[in-house]
Amino acid sequence: MFHRLDVMNGGQLYSEKLWLPQGIHTIRWDFISLWLYVLVVAGFIATVGYGFWRSRRCFDPKGSHPNDLVVLYMTVTIVYVTLTVNLFGDFGNNRYRFVIDPFYTVLLGLIISCVISKIMTFVNEKSKK
Numbered sequence: 001m002f003h004r005l006d007v008m009n010g011g012q013l014y015s016e017k018l019w020l021p022q023g024i025h026t027i028r029w030d031f032i033s034l035w036l037y038v039l040v041v042a043g044f045i046a047t048v049g050y051g052f053w054r055s056r057r058c059f060d061p062k063g064s065h066p067n068d069l070v071v072l073y074m075t076v077t078i079v080y081v082t083l084t085v086n087l088f089g090d091f092g093n094n095r096y097r098f099v100i101d102p103f104y105t106v107l108l109g110l111i112i113s114c115v116i117s118k119i120m121t122f123v124n125e126k127s128k129k
Contacts, residue, residue: 047107051075074103
């Protein structure tokens, strides 16, 4: 996605346009790149939201599954690293992403597993009727 934007902007996307706060307004976007960017950002937000939703059982007095604590740890780490790097980092923020990419991948796998489980339950209930 960013390679496509770099080509559209004459190969100058990383050299000058993203270094200045006003440079973001001069980037040329096309329809596909804009919607892919929106989809990626929404996906990251949805993944973190799912992580917090999934780990809500950690605070349930009835008890929780140990996996919920691991999901909470991953989600809090994602939020902490993202906020720390963006608030205190200096333009090279993409280099810290490697720390949290595996957590996003695990949470995405949990989302897919949950969706498939719900679909299978719905299909099984539908076929019994």
